[in-house]
Amino acid sequence: MPQRHLIAANWKMNGLKAALPVAEAIADIARNHTSEVVIFPPATLLAPMQKVLEGSPVKLGGQDCHYMDGGAYTGDISAAQLKDAGASMVILGHSERRHGHLEPCELVARKVRTALRAGLTPIICIGETLDQRKAGKTVDILTKQLKDSLPDELEGQEFHVSYEPVWAIGTGMIASDAQICEAIALVRTWLDNRFPAATPKLLYGGSVKPSNAAHVLKLSGVGGALVGGASLTVDEFAPIIAAGD
Numbered sequence: 001m002p003q004r005h006l007i008a009a010n011w012k013m014n015g016l017k018a019a020l021p022v023a024e025a026i027a028d029i030a031r032n033h034t035s036e037v038v039i040f041p042p043a044t045l046l047a048p049m050q051k052v053l054e055g056s057p058v059k060l061g062g063q064d065c066h067y068m069d070g071g072a073y074t075g076d077i078s079a080a081q082l083k084d085a086g087a088s089m090v091i092l093g094h095s096e097r098r099h100g101h102l103e104p105c106e107l108v109a110r111k112v113r114t115a116l117r118a119g120l121t122p123i124i125c126i127g128e129t130l131d132q133r134k135a136g137k138t139v140d141i142l143t144k145q146l147k148d149s150l151p152d153e154l155e156g157q158e159f160h161v162s163y164e165p166v167w168a169i170g171t172g173m174i175a176s177d178a179q180i181c182e183a184i185a186l187v188r189t190w191l192d193n194r195f196p197a198a199t200p201k202l203l204y205g206g207s208v209k210p211s212n213a214a215h216v217l218k219l220s221g222v223g224g225a226l227v228g229g230a231s232l233t234v235d236e237f238a239p240i241i242a243a244g245d
C-alpha cells in the first residue's frame with residue numbers, strides 16, 4: 001500500500017491570531033482527505049492553534065529549535081518548549097535558517113539530536129543554491145548536507161527529509177520533474193544505505209501551488225510537500241491537501 005502523503009504548511013514569519021480560523025478550516029478539510037496534514041505556524045500561534053486543532057487529524061510543528069535543551073538563550077525556543085506547546089514535529093535546516101542565520105550542517109545535526117530527545121519528529125531540509133546547481137555541484141552539496149546534518153541518533157527514529165532547492169523557494173520557479181526525481185532518488189539511496197531500517201517520507205518544497213501539487217506528488221519517490229506561500233490561505237492550501245489523495 002502506498003504511504004500517505006505528508007502535506008506540510010510552513011507559515012514562516014506570517015500569521016497573527018486573526019489567522020487561527022485558517023487552521024480551523026484546514027482541520028475541517030483534512031478530515032475528508034487521506035494525507036497527513038501538519039501546520040508549522042510561528043511560535044506565537046502554537047498554543048492557541050493547538051486548541052483549534054484539538055481532536056482534528058492535523059498535527060502541529062515548530063519551525064526551528066535551539067540545539068540546547070534549555071538555558072540562557074535570549075530569543076530562542078527549545079524543542080521541549082515546542083513539545084509543551086503542542087508540537088509533534090519540527091522543521092530543521094530550512095534554507096532560510098542555513099543561509100539567513102548562517103547555520104552549518106553540524107548545528108542542524110545538534111538540533112536534530114535535541115529534537116529527538118524532546119520527542120519531536122524532525123523534517124530535515126536540504127537543497128542547493130542556483131550558483132551551486134549551475135556549477136554542477138548539486139549532487140555533492142546534497143550528499144554533504146545529508147552526511148553532516150543527519151546524526152547517527154536518527155537510527156530507529158521517525159524522521160523525514162525535504163528537498164527544497166533554494167532557488168525554487170518563493171520564486172514561483174518550481175524545479176523540473178527530472179530535477180526533483182534525481183534529488184529524491186539520491187536522498188533515498190543515501191538513506192537506504194545509512195539508515196536501512198528507516199522509512200522516512202521524502203518531501204519536495206519550493207513553489208508548490210494548487211496548479212502543480214498533484215503533478216509533483218505523483219512523481220516517483222515524492223512522499224509529500226512542504227508548502228510556504230500557498231499554505232497561508234484556505235483557497236490555495238485546500239486543493240493541495242486534496243492533491244495528496
Ligand SMILES: O=C(CO)COP(=O)(O)O
Nearest residue numbers: 010169170206207228229
Ligand atoms: O520554503 C518553503 C517551504 O518550507 C517553500 O516556500 P514556497 O512554497 O513559498 O516556495
